[in-house]
Amino acid sequence: MTSPDHTRPRLRFAPSPTGYLHVGGGRTALFNWLYARKYGGQFLLRIEDTDKARSTEESTAAIFEGLAWLGLDYDEEVVHQGSQVERHRTDAMKLLEVGAAYRCFCTAAELDERRKAAEAAKESFKYDRRCDRLDPAQVERRVAAGEPHVIRFRVPPGTTEWDDLVHDRIAFPNKDVEDFVVLRSDGTPIYNMAVVSDDIAMRITLVMRGDDHISNTPKQILIYQALGAALPRFAHLPMIHGTDGKKLSKRHGATAVADYQHMGILPSAMVNFLALLGWSPGGDREVMTMGDMIALFSEDGLLRKAAVFDPKKLEWMNGQHLSLMNSAQLEPMVSPALVAAGITTDEELHKRREWYLSLVDLLRVRARTIDDIVRQARPYFVLDIEYDPEAVAKHWKDGPATAELLTATAERLGALTEWTTPAMEEGLRALAEERGTTAGKIFQPLRIALTGLSVSPGIFDVLLMLGRERSLERIATAAGVATR
RNA sequence: GGCGGUAUCGUCUAGGGGACUAGGACGGAGCCCUCUCAAGGCUCAAACACGGGUUCGAAUCCCGUUACCGCUACCA
Numbered sequence: 001m002t003s004p005d006h007t008r009p010r011l012r013f014a015p016s017p018t019g020y021l022h023v024g025g026g027r028t029a030l031f032n033w034l035y036a037r038k039y040g041g042q043f044l045l046r047i048e049d050t051d052k053a054r055s056t057e058e059s060t061a062a063i064f065e066g067l068a069w070l071g072l073d074y075d076e077e078v079v080h081q082g083s084q085v086e087r088h089r090t091d092a093m094k095l096l097e098v099g100a101a102y103r104c105f106c107t108a109a110e111l112d113e114r115r116k117a118a119e120a121a122k123e124s125f126k127y128d129r130r131c132d133r134l135d136p137a138q139v140e141r142r143v144a145a146g147e148p149h150v151i152r153f154r155v156p157p158g159t160t161e162w163d164d165l166v167h168d169r170i171a172f173p174n175k176d177v178e179d180f181v182v183l184r185s186d187g188t189p190i191y192n193m194a195v196v197s198d199d200i201a202m203r204i205t206l207v208m209r210g211d212d213h214i215s216n217t218p219k220q221i222l223i224y225q226a227l228g229a230a231l232p233r234f235a236h237l238p239m240i241h242g243t244d245g246k247k248l249s250k251r252h253g254a255t256a257v258a259d260y261q262h263m264g265i266l267p268s269a270m271v272n273f274l275a276l277l278g279w280s281p282g283g284d285r286e287v288m289t290m291g292d293m294i295a296l297f298s299e300d301g302l303l304r305k306a307a308v309f310d311p312k313k314l315e316w317m318n319g320q321h322l323s324l325m326n327s328a329q330l331e332p333m334v335s336p337a338l339v340a341a342g343i344t345t346d347e348e349l350h351k352r353r354e355w356y357l358s359l360v361d362l363l364r365v366r367a368r369t370i371d372d373i374v375r376q377a378r379p380y381f382v383l384d385i386e387y388d389p390e391a392v393a394k395h396w397k398d399g400p401a402t403a404e405l406l407t408a409t410a411e412r413l414g415a416l417t418e419w420t421t422p423a424m425e426e427g428l429r430a431l432a433e434e435r436g437t438t439a440g441k442i443f444q445p446l447r448i449a450l451t452g453l454s455v456s457p458g459i460f461d462v463l464l465m466l467g468r469e470r471s472l473e474r475i476a477t478a479a480g481v482a483t484r
Numbered sequence: 485g486g487c488g489g490u491a492u493c494g495u496c497u498a499g500g501g502g503a504c505u506a507g508g509a510c511g512g513a514g515c516c517c518u519c520u521c522a523a524g525g526c527u528c529a530a531a532c533a534c535g536g537g538u539u540c541g542a543a544u545c546c547c548g549u550u551a552c553c554g555c556u557a558c559c560a
């Protein structure tokens with residue numbers, strides 16, 4: 001047996017295309033990717049589509065899209081497990097040849113019955129190996145007669161153990177591992193057979209996957225050994241749970257990577273957040289770029305405990321990444337969202353690019369998601385704004401007084417020779433003083449007049465972004481609305 | 485039931501025998517800044533599951549208990 005070369009690790013992500021790319025899957029893919037990138041190895045992708053009934057083209061596409069969005073590129077061609085069944089079968093037959101497996105004629109129905117009986121008697125069921133005691137000549141006759149049968153692995157006595165990268169040593173007494181099926185009666189391979197056959201063929205040196213696969217590992221190691229193949233190393237990552245401590249599932253809401261994409265989460269934030277679920281760089285490091293993570297990634301930081309997925313922290317993380325990026329970097333993600341929301345068009349954004357980019361810079365500071373930016377951007381694009389009832393109730397209490405104030409504000413602004421922050425600030429603060437009030441008492445009603453909202457960037461930035469003409473127009477309109 | 489895994493604030497975690505009065509972050513409460521909201525700064529509340537060992541000394545090592553999770557198919 002040769003020892004695999006661990007200096008140039010080869011890892012793979014092997015999802016089954018039966019839905020979308022789950023955040024747990026994304027996390028597992030990310031760790032495999034990080035490890036490969038960190039150590040100069042390869043990250044491969046294998047689609048486990050042997051279950052024809054459940055696998056779909058759409059799911060496969062969704063996995064590709066999800067990985068692409070996260071920025072996880074893979075090396076070499078994608079392997080589709082479904083097209084490897086010939087080799088799976090050959091390897092299963094090899095197991096038979098070397099005496100590591102035997103033919104079993106027990107039918108699924110019989111097995112089911114015995115299982116139920118055992119359960120009723122409160123006994124644990126394990127295949128009793130009765131077919132392994134069959135007379136060889138008889139087996140040959142039944143095979144020749146075309147009697148359907150499966151191939152079962154004959155688990156030898158002893159203990160199967162390995163040094164897991166995250167759990168250290170894990171050991172299973174072989175007596176607790178039943179003689180598992182490797183090839184179905186229709187000649188198709190069972191999961192564990194297909195996985196090992198493929199991992200050997202793909203020369204995988206590190207199998208990194210969720211710890212729900214721990215109990216599959218002894219079976220797989222047994223197959224490697226019977227096949228005389230070099231063992232890869234194994235790393236079993238902790239599960240991701242929902243806020244209620246249960247395994248993350250649909251009832252927890254958004255569980256697909258794509259869901260977060262559509263919520264306006266940045267890929268860099270998603271990846272950063274996912275990386276912290278099951279791994280820690282040590283110390284206080286939290287906000288990291290992909291480059292940081294590659295540099296910092298280490299198997300020593302792999303954690304054992306299941307982590308709860310906290311959407312609140314994801315949002316915060318997204319805000320951090322939002323402020324890390326400049327408007328030019330954000331633009332490719334914000335623009336489609338603005339257009340999709342029907343607020344503007346690509347042409348307009350292109351025409352007023354300078355203006356648009358500074359608007360994004362203003363907005364991103366107080367946004368946690370791309371969607372937040374879109375929501376806040378509306379008043380700067382559309383012609384007619386809507387007035388937030390709550391804002392109106394609070395700051396436009398007295399209609400006539402508000403109208404009078406707005407008109408006075410507009411007059412003062414309109415009289416300005418230049419439309420700049422210092423000029424506007426001087427004028428408005430002077431107005432406040434003359435009227436014996438505070439600047440805030442003028443700014444808030446004005447803010448609503450300009451944006452319809454009680455929340456916005458600084459009032460002078462808003463005035464600047466809107467421009468003189470549009471600003472004065474809005475104030476005039478608002479004065480009319482306020483009296484009603 | 486059997487087998488396997490896990491156990492530090494509500495959550496993500498730092499911690500790898502003395503540096504622990506257990507640190508950081510999210511979330512929560514409050515204050516500052518301030519034209520609003522964010523951002524930022526500061527403060528507060530909040531945890532070593534339990535019981536035995538080992539040791540001069542244990543959040544850290546060992547054993548047990550408990551709880552939780554996973555697997556237990558001719559699914560993957």
